[in-house]
Amino acid sequence: MTTETQLTFPRLNEPAPAFKAPTTHGPKSLSDYRGKWLVLFSHPADFTPVCTTEFTAFARKAADFAALGCELLGLSIDSHYAHIAWVRNIKEKFGVDITFPIIADLSMQVAHAYGMVQPGASDTAAVRATFVIDPEGTLRAMLYYPMSNGRSVDEIYRLVQSLQTSDTHKVATPEGWQPGDKVIVPPPATAAAAETRADEGYETTDWYFSTRAL
Numbered sequence: 001m002t003t004e005t006q007l008t009f010p011r012l013n014e015p016a017p018a019f020k021a022p023t024t025h026g027p028k029s030l031s032d033y034r035g036k037w038l039v040l041f042s043h044p045a046d047f048t049p050v051c052t053t054e055f056t057a058f059a060r061k062a063a064d065f066a067a068l069g070c071e072l073l074g075l076s077i078d079s080h081y082a083h084i085a086w087v088r089n090i091k092e093k094f095g096v097d098i099t100f101p102i103i104a105d106l107s108m109q110v111a112h113a114y115g116m117v118q119p120g121a122s123d124t125a126a127v128r129a130t131f132v133i134d135p136e137g138t139l140r141a142m143l144y145y146p147m148s149n150g151r152s153v154d155e156i157y158r159l160v161q162s163l164q165t166s167d168t169h170k171v172a173t174p175e176g177w178q179p180g181d182k183v184i185v186p187p188p189a190t191a192a193a194a195e196t197r198a199d200e201g202y203e204t205t206d207w208y209f210s211t212r213a214l
Helices: 049-067 080-094 109-113 153-169 191-199
Strands: 037-042 070-076 102-104 128-133 139-145 183-185 203-206 209-212
Touching (some): 037 049, 037 153, 049 153, 080 102, 128 153
Antiparallel strands (some): 037 128, 128 139, 203 209
């Protein structure tokens, strides 16, 4: 009889799993990021080509994330010595400084807590998982990519902007939304409110679909 490993996954709009782990910038814990947005992302391994393209893209976008009050934190199941060597290699060969910390998760504790290790892909490496955590430590978004395909850092940046816009203005954002685009007004919750929606000054296609400019 075989015993299957019980996989755990974090859930949206619940507290993100707490952690304390060694990184290339010294020990880091989730509580260190309280009051800021955080993009926590895993990669399968150091010194691999797809991961290198992702890390250089995150590094080039780091100042834009910082302008949103958002920090970046990488992770893989490698030692911090491997991380340091890889960061130095990226600077030497690609001319890009990796300015954000990278968790060395040799124990796999953080990876398992966040569901980054999926046996269908690998038992010993993390998939390309991305988690957006808000200033209260609540998990707001999760993205999982296979090992063979890189993420879009621009999309992750757009997602943080979209979440912040929804929080600030109590609205939703449509497909492909970018700052400056119109946003979606929450639909009426009662029949009476639906009757008056067309007269409320929004751009209303039907009672459940209204947009407005910010």
